[in-house]
Amino acid sequence: xxxxxxxxxxxxxxxxxxxxxxxxPISGHVSLFWYQQALGQGPEFxxxxxxxxxxxKSGLPSxxxxxxxxxxxxxxxxxxxxxxxxxxxxxxxxxxxxxxTDTQYFGPGTRLTVL
Amino acid sequence: SxxxxxxxxxxxxxxxxxxxxxxxxxxxxxxxxxxxxQDPGRGPVFLLLIRENEKxxxxxxxxxxxDTTLKQSLFHITASQPADSATYLCALAHAGNNRKLIWxxxxxxxxxx
Numbered sequence: 569x570x571x572x573x574x575x576x577x578x579x580x581x582x583x584x585x586x587x588x589x590x591x592x593p594i595s596g597h598v599s600l601f602w603y604q605q606a607l608g609q610g611p612e613f614x615x616x617x618x619x620x621x622x623x624x625k626s627g628l629p630s631x632x633x634x635x636x637x638x639x640x641x642x643x644x645x646x647x648x649x650x651x652x653x654x655x656x657x658x659x660x661x662x663x664x665x666x667x668x669t670d671t672q673y674f675g676p677g678t679r680l681t682v683l
Numbered sequence: 684s685x686x687x688x689x690x691x692x693x694x695x696x697x698x699x700x701x702x703x704x705x706x707x708x709x710x711x712x713x714x715x716x717x718x719x720x721q722d723p724g725r726g727p728v729f730l731l732l733i734r735e736n737e738k739x740x741x742x743x744x745x746x747x748x749x750d751t752t753l754k755q756s757l758f759h760i761t762a763s764q765p766a767d768s769a770t771y772l773c774a775l776a777h778a779g780n781n782r783k784l785i786w787x788x789x790x791x792x793x794x795x796x
Binding site: 572599601608610611613623624626627659661666668669671672673675676677 | 728783788
């Protein structure tokens with residue numbers, strides 16, 4: 569079946585622009601995660617949803633970052649007034665349930681470049 | 684501060700040999716630790732999970748050990764193949780917030796034919 573998909577795959581923004589990144593998780597998956605991965609680094613946790621509830625947003629770096637999952641399926645990560653330090657790959661992952669050991673399935677990521 | 688360290692240098696080995704990758708952590712009490720593989724331009728792919736009360740886990744040519752006294756996990760690939768070439772990431776979940784994964788920087792492995 570289809571895996572996690574993300575769009576766009578690449579996004580170039582001018583500093584100060586707002587961007588919206590989309591994640592389509594695997595159908596029926598309860599949990600959804602967003603990560604930020606800078607070049608040569610490991611992923612950094614941003615936020616976690618269980619269905620439509622955002623249970624942990626402790627990793628969002630500033631109030632310019634906002635994530636939503638209004639119907640418990642598709643999620644959008646929005647970054648307002650982008651800065652150069654926001655340049656990174658944004659990864660989305662989903663898992664079937666809410667157990668700590670449920671496997672996370674990752675999408676290919678959206679590479680954001682802020683000029 | 685809390686830290687996860689993996690082999691900082693890229694690992695180059697000959698096909699057929701065993702690759703051993705290291706993940707060390709400080710100031711954590713992990714509930715479990717995971718290993719992932721990541722290829723260029725792709726998201727990480729889950730490989731193995733080991734819980735705090737487990738010493739060793741195996742899956743085909745893969746083996747993970749977990750020593751909570753040394754605060755270390757070792758990841759072994761036996762009979763390595765060129766197709767095993769990738770970056771390998773370890774990630775752990777703190778006992779207090781076990782849905783939030785904390786990741787190492789990854790180790791690049793190259794298996795030469």
